[in-house]
Amino acid sequence: MMWWALAGAIGSEVLATLALRASDGFRRKAWLLPVATGYVLSFYLLWLTLSLGMPVGIAYGVWTACGVALVAVVARVLFRDPLTWRMGLGIALIMAGVLTIELGAVAR
Template identity: 45%
Template sequence: MAYLLLALAIVAEVAGTVSLRLSEGFSKLGPSIVVVGGYGVAFTALSFVLKLGLPVAIAYAIWSAAGVALVAVIGVLFLHEGLNPVMVAGLALIIGGVVLLELGAAK
């Protein structure tokens, strides 16, 4: 259940972040509403994940790394933003760091 709520938190945070870009400085009402709602759902779901016992370091690492990676992919595919090899290496390092945190917590 914790990982399902964590997935919800990730999707909501990504929706909020992408909508932040689309809101054009909160000048567009629809995307602005999605920003506030997305972040509200994200933090609420994340708080329940922590209440269910997932360690904060693990939950936050997964949440933030998945969010960064998904926003980068959405930026490239839908927002016409660039992605170069250095940026890909940075994403790989973030994901590698999360994997190492998971492995460390398993011991």
């Protein structure tokens, strides 16, 4: 259950961030509600994940790493934002770091 809550937190945060980009600096007012709703839902689901017993280092690490990676890839597709090989390397390093933290927590 906690992994489903975390997945929901990641998804809603990614959607909110993409809506923030689509709002064009809040000049397009129609995107304000999806931004606010997405972030509130994301923090609620992150709180739920933590209350279900996931360690904060794991939850936050996975949440941020997946958020960074997904936003970068989807923004490339939707908004034609840059996604260079260096950015891809950075995403891979972030994910490797989170995996290392998670494996370290399991090894206790």
